[in-house]
Amino acid sequence: MSKEATSAQLNEARPEAAPLSRRERVREATLAEIKAAARRRLVAQGSGGVSLRAIAREMGMTAPGLYRYFASLDDLLLSLEADLFAELGAYVTAANEGVPEDDVDGRVLVSLRAFRFWALANRAEFTLMFGPADPRHPGSPHEDAAMEAGRRFAATFFALFDRLLGEGRFPLPDADGIPRALSCQLRAFAEATGYTSENAADGALRVLTACWVRLYGLVCMEVFQHMAFAMDDMEPLFEAELRDVLESVGVRYRPPAEGNRT
Amino acid sequence: MSKEATSAQLNEARPEAAPLSRRERVREATLAEIKAAARRRLVAQGSGGVSLRAIAREMGMTAPGLYRYFASLDDLLLSLEADLFAELGAYVTAANEGVPEDDVDGRVLVSLRAFRFWALANRAEFTLMFGPADPRHPGSPHEDAAMEAGRRFAATFFALFDRLLGEGRFPLPDADGIPRALSCQLRAFAEATGYTSENAADGALRVLTACWVRLYGLVCMEVFQHMAFAMDDMEPLFEAELRDVLESVGVRYRPPAEGNRT
DNA sequence: CGCTTCAGTAAACGTCGTTTACTGATATTA
């Protein structure tokens, strides 16, 4: 469960085995260095503190040179975002694999806690990924990459949820209680995210979204420091919400182990 | 339920009746004009598009002149934030008062829908208010004003919740089920927000926070366009969550009236 | 009337993203 997740774990279906000429190798290295510098600035100064000039300065080159690698600053941030989703995904997966496969309850618990922990340990990064999407350049080359990385990340949780669903852990809400309009949106959601299990009826999707909203909302509040003035430690509230949410999907809550901090 | 809420509704306990000398009046007017221009930029270009120079240009003056009114750009934004909280608060209150006082259920429904509606009609503003709090100048003069305005806004909902609580609409969770650490944080929350009703036991605070997290999270997702790629219309999901949340506090759900859009 | 207070300006500094034209070095091909 190391913090630096290997982001080069998936060559995502590169047809050629990529012999990677010398030029390509050094290019890849520079690319990674740029993003590393960008992330340092992100952490140090927040999203607004990432500037091409500062990155270039830190690398001993000039700003226009970066345009050989990214179409714009926004594009760089988008690409970084994609990497971060991969890292978060790998982090959650690693946490997941630290628990025996048959202990689904344990895996669900550890995955969700890992999500929160990563978010808190990487506030600036989380803000970039899950914060407000300002009007970004719509045609940015790395736009799709970021999307795809997000989907991959979500898939981890979908898989766990699907397992609970398959085991019949919790009763599905009445299908009649779901209005047509909602059902329609839920199906669109399922299709867009790729959660297309045969189990995924409307009721299941409804439960899934409800769970996600609660945990996402709480972690957002915590990272965005929305209650910092009123509550210095949000962990008790998170654990309480976790307990309630998991109870609603038939997962037995267990308090966190003492030494689960990386 | 007009969109422009009168933000000058509360003179907040100004000790002197404020005869407001001529100079002070024109100053106040300029101040309002600055914030109006800032808001226009905010709406047009997002939070990053608000610049002193652009505001000054729009007003036919030069940027340094604005420093007679605000200590910095961040300070201006903070002051604007305070105004926006007042406006949102007034908007919700107005919606509230459009429903008979004895119809608590109706008031709760209309208030929460008003919150979402305002957020969607004022996305940029909402992002400024409820989005991530970047490392802002900590000693900004208008910092407290923004805080206080936020508190006032929250108070509207606290009052409604307290009424439900007083009527014994819903069962409180077991006090034994609330760990000491959580109880401690909940009391800190109550004190900091000023929700100090005699009814406000730990269990009640727990329910209140749970409700708020769910609705806040969902509206955030909607405004930040976090699921825009997967769900083009979040209203059905919002209504479903609203229904479930309100059910948990003993409020009978009713679908929205057709013509409730301003 | 004389003095002070204060709104606003002009000029400057250092920051930024981005474009353009250019220089070398590296790879490819003849």
Next chain:
DNA sequence: TAATATCAGTAAACGACGTTTACTGAAGCG
């Protein structure tokens, strides 16, 4: 190997930004 194309990176420039400093001029006040 020699010619050529490709590509990484630079230098200079443009316009925009926040902010500071020194200054002007008018309104308010004794």
